[in-house]
Amino acid sequence: MEKRVVKISVRTLVEFILRAGDISAGGKGMRDTNAMQKGSKIHRKIQNAMGGDYRPEVSLSLEMPMERDGVSFSLVVEGRADGIFTRDGRTVIDEIKGMYLDVLKLEEPFIIHQAQAKCYGYIYALENNLKEIEIQMTYCNLEEEEVKRFQKVFSFEALKEWYENLINEYAKWAVWQIKWEQKRNDSIKGVDFPFLYREGQKELVKGVYQTILRQKKLYIEAPTGVGKTISTVFPAVKAMGEELVEKIFYLTAKTITRTVAEETFHILRDKGMKLKVITLTAKEKICILDKPDCNPASCERAKGHYDRVNDAVYDMLVSEDEISRELIEEYALRYQVCPMEMALDVTLWADAVICDYNYVFDPKVSLRRFFQNEKKHNYCFLVDEAHNLVERGREMYSAILLKDDFLAVKRIVKMRSRKLDKRLSACNRKLLLLRKEWEEAKEAGIPYAPHSLVDQFVLMVMNAVTELDNFLNEFMDFEGRDKVLELYFDIFHFLNMYEIMNDKYKIYLNEEDGHFFVKLQCMDPSDNLKACLEKGRSGVFFSATFLPIQYYKEQLAGTNEDYAVYVPSPFDVGKRRIFVAKDVSTKYTRRNYVEYEKVVSYIYEFVTRKKGNYLVFFPSYQYMKIIYDYMEGLEWQERFQDCEIIMQDSHMTEREKEEFLENFEENSSKVQIGFCVMGGIFSEGIDLKKDRLIGAVIVGTGLPMVCDDRELFRSYYEERESKGFEFAYLYNGMNKVLQSAGRVIRTAEDVGVILLLDERFMQKQYTALFPQEWYPYEIVSLSSMKERLDDFWRQFE
Known part of the structure; x- marks a missing residue:
């Protein structure tokens, strides 16, 4: 086998091999990984303050030949030391870590952090023939900028022994990867496209x-x-x-499109390709608890998870290729580890x-x-x-912070931390001032630019989040902890988005149902x-x-x-017809019983020309309910008595969704009508093939409701592109229309009809968004549609 080079960063190496202990959603360093952007600024500030012979960001790399299980390879470990300098004649490796913790309370460095510095120390000592080297850990609080340092001198021999043990532990993973990739690549080369090209x-x-x-x-x-x-x-x-x-x-x-992807990879494996494929399941679905709570006090799997998870992952990798949710759950149970965290680790090695x-x-x-x-x-x-x-x-x-959340958390923590209570009060006062100025500007009808006040609010939030971090580390179990954690993560996300905010953002203040909020709205x-x-x-x-x-x-x-x-x-365009009704409107200003009568008449004539399964898509649940109730009236109830109508619910479980679709059987001897909402779970990603669906009625243009959020987008894009309506409403709405209509023809054997119910579909800005395969479409009235439908279905009798 050709000699391979395996590269790994110092950080990845030590975090993977040396991790140990419990999972904790609120333990030390919970934001350490996420402090990178802000931490880089702190790094530069500390580095610049060192002066003298301090060399920042020193690239180091060590390539070592290795032999294991008959595989020869070179392992390259590389990274950048934050700083290297000389003190009292001795070389010092400086590793800087920006954190949200109170660093002054640290009694010793974190093992993983010090291990990074030890790797750099060994590589540098080896390159420069040093008998010993000093490792310095520099911790800095990202808000207060307080610094605490730890120093320790290591002999070269001690570092050498430690480093070789580290890479020997990693070697079995490197060897597995080399062997697998060779096997995988060889298998891929021999496989051609698995179907006849369309x-x-x-x-x-x-x-x-x-x-x-x-x-x-x-x-x-x-x-x-x-x-x-x-x-x-x-x-x-x-x-x-x-x-x-x-x-x-x-x-x-x-989820449905994930299944299609899984089936596709399965086809390639059936053709001989060797591939390790994993599908990630949402944490809420795969967690062994009813509600995820990643703490050893709440979850037995969280305790000691990191002591066992590497063995679980390695066992799975050498034993399985198609890594399903069921397999993840099986191995997680066998090794008593968190299935979600284990799955995330498997992704490192999956193809x-x-x-x-x-x-x-x-x-x-x-x-x-x-x-x-x-x-x-x-x-x-x-x-x-x-x-x-x-x-x-x-x-x-985008990121949002609600004023009420600060008050709710303030009530929870008040008796436990006066300092945090004070910081949250300061945030609330600034929000009160923001709301007052926003209301005054709104009343006066003038634009309000809250940037300076929001900048001040952000400073208050930064002070609060440091105290929240300390609080959550001190108090691990108390009533209301979920609410405190929720605000904590919302603040963290808000600060992250504030850091990257540019001219493609708008600072957006509003009040909904009495709840005032500040939002960093991503426009693009x-x-x-x-x-x-x-x-x-x-x-x-x-x-x-x-x-x-x-x-x-x-x-x-x-x-x-x-x-x-x-x-x-x-597909053969002759197997599909697209009709546009020229005399119906679903505009909000035209919603009345005259228009409802037209809509119901069109639906009736459309579905009763041929028995089978139909879907009717509405712009909202409210409009859908209006039409359903209208059809239940005495005048229409008798006419629809031979039709079975089922209606989408706003909160359907996976099983309820499946039961809804099961009603659409092949070779239906009745008229089955499904009432659905455009943009909902049945308008995209479902496959009712052959005659499980023979027609769809699209009621309305799918435009989003006019609201403050949409108007914000409209004004933003009108100013920049002169296409405010298109960007905020039209493109979004027409996409829902196209997706809904796309449910009808799924295979070359399918035959079906589509009816667009709104006169706006005849306007140029709408027809310009019709796909090529929609041409030619036919503009119809109620009477002409009946004739054309009869002509169409007669071809397939």
């Missing part, structure tokens, strides 16, 4: 591969039936086999990770083990149903998404509804150098 599919596969090869981004608008999942996964896996890709992240917005967008893009829950530093890796991001990422991105990078997520994507090699974004493509490309961090492609539908 029209346009071969070009799509080639385009994805070339995008990865050239380290670009690709934006694909491809209708249902093109085979987007296999067309993106296959070339990404091929690129992995050629060592262009280190890891594939298949990112989804919904592909199937997960929600959050794990890559959301700063609150992203996989920091992959994205916590600025180093670029050969990751490939495959983003499914990527139109969802625009709104999700805006949510992820492209900069933040770009920062994440730049940690990898390539990003491929794909959706059946990506119109207008330029809008999505801009919002999803695309540049002029990136690619955008449209893949034509492979």
Whole structure:
């Protein structure tokens, strides 16, 4: 076997091998990992203050030949020492850690932190023939900027013995990885595309591969039936086999699309590819407790988790390839570890990770083990149903703090910490002042720019969060701890977003249901998404509804150098008809019984021309209920008596969702109508193939309700792009329409009809967003629609 080079950072090495003890959601250093941005400023300040011969940010690397289990390889351990200087004739390695803890209370350095410094000390001593070296740990509080240092002198021999034990422990993992990657790559080379190419599919596969090869981004608008999942996964896996890709992240917005991705990888494995693929399940779903509480006092798995988890992960890696939720739960039970934390550790070694967008893009829950530093890796991001990422991105990078939450936590902590009580009171006073000025400006009808007051509020919040950190470390179990933790993390996220806030943000004050809040609203997520994507090699974004493509490309961090492609539908357009009603309006100002009568009439004539299964999509639950009640009236009840109507509920469990869909059977001998909401769980990601669904009625244009949030977006984009209505309302609404309509034709055998009920669909700004395969569409009245439906269905009798 060819000699391999395995590279690992000092930090990753020590954190992986030396971790031990309990999981704790509120223990020491709980924000240490997340203090990086602010910590870098503290680093520079401390480094600049040292003077003399102090050398900051010294790159160190050590390559050592190793032999284990018949595998020869070189292990390269690399990193940067925060500082190296001389004191009293002795070389000192300085490791600086910015923390939110009260550092003056520390009695000794953290083992993991000191281990990093010891690695640097050994490498430097080896390079410079030093018999001993001093390790200095410098801890600095990120708010108060108080500093505490620990010093210890180590002999070269002691460091050498310690370091060799460390890398020998890691060697079994390196050997497993080398053997596995060789086996995987060999298996990938021998597998061809597993299906006959559909029209346009071969070009799509080639385009994805070339995008990865050239380290670009690709934006694909491809209708249902093109085979987007296999067309993106296959070339990404091929690129992995050629060592262009280190890891594939298949990112989804919904659970159903994760299942499709799992099935696709399974197809490739059936063809002979060796791939380790893991699907991440949300913490709330996989936790062994009814409600996650990551403390040893509450969860038996949390106690000593880190003492056992490496053995559990290694056992799974050598025994399993397809790593399902059930397998994670099985191994976690066997080794008595947290299933969620174990799954996250497995991702380090998996070839592909199937997960929600959050794990890559959301700063609150992203996989920091992959994205916590600025180093670029050969990751490939495959983003499914990527139109969802625009709104999700805006949510992820926004932050909100409610005034009431400060008062609620103040009441909880008052008897335990006078200092924290005082800090929270200061925050509340500043919020009162903000609300007063905001109300006065609103009453006067003048714009209010709260930046200076918000800056002052942020200072108060920074003081409070330090005290919150100390409080949560001192008090581990008390009534209301969940509420305190919730505010703690909300503040932390708020401060993080405040740090990165730029001209693509708006500071937004408002009051809803009597609750006043300050919000850092992300208006355009492209900069933040770009920062994440730049940690990898390539990003491929794909959706059946990506119109207008330029809008999505801009919002999803695309540049002029990136690619955008449209893949034509492979389906026979003769098997589908699209009708637009010319005499119906669902505008809010036109909602009356005259229009309701028209809507119900169209639905009735549409579904009774042929027995079968239909979905009717409404702009809101309220409108859906109005139409349902109208149909229950005496005049219409008798006419619909042979139709079975089921209605989506606003809070459906997974089982209730499955039961809803089970009503749509093949070869239906009755008229089955499902009432659903556009943008809801049945408008995207469900597959009712063949005649399980033969028609869909789209009631309205799907435009979001006019509200303060939407108007904020409208004014922002009107000012910058002169397209305020389009960016805030139109594109979002039409995407819901296209997704809903996309439920009808899922396979080449499907036959179906689509009815758009709103006269606005005839306007140019709406028809410009119709996909190519919607042409030609037909404008109809109630009477002409009946005739055309009869003509259409007669072809398939």
